[in-house]
Amino acid sequence: xxTRRTLLGSTAASLAVLGAAPLVLAGRADGPCRFLFINAEGxxxxxxxxxxxxxxxxxxxxxxxxxxxxxxxxxxxxPDRPDTRAFFERHHDRVALxxxxxxRSVNHExxxxxxxxxxxSEERPDWATILGYxxxxxxxxxxxxxxxxxxxxxxSVFVSNAQGMLQPAxxxxxxxxxxxxxxxPPATPSRVVDxxxxxxxxxxxxxxxxxxxxxxxxxxxxxxQALTDARLELRLVSGEDFVSRTQTAVAALAAxxxxxxxxxxxxxxxTHDDNTQQTALFEAFFRDLGGVLDALxxxxxxxxxxxxxxxxxxxxxxxxxTPAFNTSGGRDHWPYTSxxxxxxxxxxxxxxxxYTSLYTGIGVGSDGGPDPAQxxxxxxSLGATLLxxxxxxxxxxxRSGASPIPGLLA
Numbered sequence: 001x002x003t004r005r006t007l008l009g010s011t012a013a014s015l016a017v018l019g020a021a022p023l024v025l026a027g028r029a030d031g032p033c034r035f036l037f038i039n040a041e042g043x044x045x046x047x048x049x050x051x052x053x054x055x056x057x058x059x060x061x062x063x064x065x066x067x068x069x070x071x072x073x074x075x076x077x078x079p080d081r082p083d084t085r086a087f088f089e090r091h092h093d094r095v096a097l098x099x100x101x102x103x104r105s106v107n108h109e110x111x112x113x114x115x116x117x118x119x120x121s122e123e124r125p126d127w128a129t130i131l132g133y134x135x136x137x138x139x140x141x142x143x144x145x146x147x148x149x150x151x152x153x154x155x156s157v158f159v160s161n162a163q164g165m166l167q168p169a170x171x172x173x174x175x176x177x178x179x180x181x182x183x184x185p186p187a188t189p190s191r192v193v194d195x196x197x198x199x200x201x202x203x204x205x206x207x208x209x210x211x212x213x214x215x216x217x218x219x220x221x222x223x224x225q226a227l228t229d230a231r232l233e234l235r236l237v238s239g240e241d242f243v244s245r246t247q248t249a250v251a252a253l254a255a256x257x258x259x260x261x262x263x264x265x266x267x268x269x270x271t272h273d274d275n276t277q278q279t280a281l282f283e284a285f286f287r288d289l290g291g292v293l294d295a296l297x298x299x300x301x302x303x304x305x306x307x308x309x310x311x312x313x314x315x316x317x318x319x320x321x322t323p324a325f326n327t328s329g330g331r332d333h334w335p336y337t338s339x340x341x342x343x344x345x346x347x348x349x350x351x352x353x354x355y356t357s358l359y360t361g362i363g364v365g366s367d368g369g370p371d372p373a374q375x376x377x378x379x380x381s382l383g384a385t386l387l388x389x390x391x392x393x394x395x396x397x398x399r400s401g402a403s404p405i406p407g408l409l410a
Contacts, residue, residue, distance in 0.1 A: 032391035033344055034253050034301070034311045036292070037128045037262040038246075039116075039148045040285065042269030043108070043319035045278045045331060046355075049084060050099055050338040052076050056357040059323040072350040073097055080279050087286035091293060093349040096341040096408055100353040100361030102376035103319055106333035108270075111318040112149050115337075118380035118398060125153030127314070127383050128260040130397050131390045133158050141258045146245045147238050148264020160258075162248060163238040170236065242266070243288055250295045253311060256302035269317065272330040278321075289315070293342070312343035312389055323359040336361040336376055345389045347410050353377040368407020381405050 052067045052074040053059045061076070068077040068085075071092040077085060088095070103111040104120070113119065116126040125133070126149075132142030133155045142158040143150075152159040160166050168174035175182040185193075234255050239245040242265055249261035265285065271277045296308040303310070316339045321331030336359065342348060354362035354370045361376020384394035385404040394402050 032310075033389060034258075034307070035128060035131055035260040035314060035386070035390070036246075036249055036253065036296075036311055037148075037260065037314045037316070038289070038292075039262065039264045040269050040281075040315070040317035041148060041264050041267045042271075042317075043111075043321060043333060043337070044269045044281070044317040045271070045275060045321040046099065046338040047076065047321065047323070047331075048078070048081070048278045049076050049282055050097060051355050051359075053355055053357070053359065056323075056359070058357065059359055060325055074351065078279065081283055083283045083287040083290075087290050090290065091342070094293075094342045094346075095348050096346050097351045098339040098341070098353055098377055098382065098405070099351055100355050100363070100376040101337050101339050101382065102361050102378060103335055103337060106319065106335055108318060108333075111333075111335070113151065114379050115316050115318045115339075116149060116379075117151055117153075118378070118383045118402070122151065123153050124151075124397075125155050126151040127386045128262050129153065129155050129159055130383075130387065131392070132258065132260045134390065134392050135259045139257060139259050141236075141252070143260045143262070144236065144249070144252050144258040145262045146236075146249045146252075147266070148262050150262060160236075162236045167236050242284075243291065246288065246292050247295070250292065250299055250307065253307055254299045254301050271321065272326070272332060273328045275321065275325060275329060275331045308343070310344055312341065312346065312386070314386065315340040315342075334359070339382065341385075341408070345410050347408055352405055352408055364405050364407070366406050377405065378402075385409065 047053065047059065047061055048065075054061065054065075054067050062078060064079055066077045068075055070088045073088065073092050073095065075088060101115075103114045105111050105114065110120055113122065116128075117124040129143045129150070129152045132139070136142045136158055141160040143152075144160050144162060146162045150159055150161065165174055165177070168177060172184050175184060234251055234257070235248070236252060236257075237248060239248055242263070245263045249263050252258045252261055269278070269281060271281075292313070293308070296311055296313070297306050299307050301307045301310060317337055320334040320337040322334050324331075326332055336355065352364050352368065353376065356362060356372070361374075363371045363374020363377055364381075365371035365374070380398055380402040381404065384398055384402045385408055387394045387397065388404045388409060394404070
């Protein structure tokens, strides 16, 4: 039975082996860059914004839709989407638009796997988890999932979910979530106990040998201490809506507690019955995404520079909608979609890939231009691009031959 006495005893014994050195994460430093992943869950309709296919007779576009060009981006305009237009007027030069990304299925779960991992296997972790794992010694929570999908594979220990008990574990209120709640001790007794355990650990450390398990424990204590130190300024909670969730993600990135943060919109884009709903969804999304970019530009990160200078924003949707409307005015599932990348190291203001007149994908050639011989952009190429941006050799995690999208890296 675990009692307060045995808990204190085991903690003191662990600290004894850990020794007297201060609790800091090994190699803590600013990595190559941070990542904010945003997932439009349910499958958005690129024909509303990204896929300007007005010359394709077999593709049904909205009656009032018009082609328009902003910088190097050929887009779809609509009088009911002024906020979408305003977003691209402000940020078109930062956006690398990926058209014709193949997610290889019309099943939501399979497409989500392919979009975020490049594979249909649940054993492969998603891009955010790999990026966090590779910098696991530099952050307390390598991959923070504020909301949305998470596919940790074998690295689940490096993924933290803000929708669970993360914040109560940090601030100690988790003690109250029990059949027999334990009240938080007052601050003064807590400091006395902490000091006693620290001194006893230092005394026992003199003759102790280093054990890997306890070295790992030391790392865990360092992560916990970093989160505890930040608890007064940072609350890692999911929030009630997309805006508040992105605010949590930006705050966590700014505090340096995570390398990657993931936020989902909720499963709202699956418009089988009425595709006109996509207009309101895109309007809200691009209005909020503009707010995220503004926050990154005005929020300082751990290095004292704006997060926009070292944070890559990755916007995905696991599938698209069919080129024709169904009988109820909706669109069904389609396996070629559009995604966006923005941030340092990304060549913005241009489109990579494309769509054929039948709305299948066109890949990217070695010169960065469209290559009709390739059936769309593979998500493994997307993953290789992100890993390269993160300072990671893609071959460590992807199949041999997977390489970044040509021309996308600055």
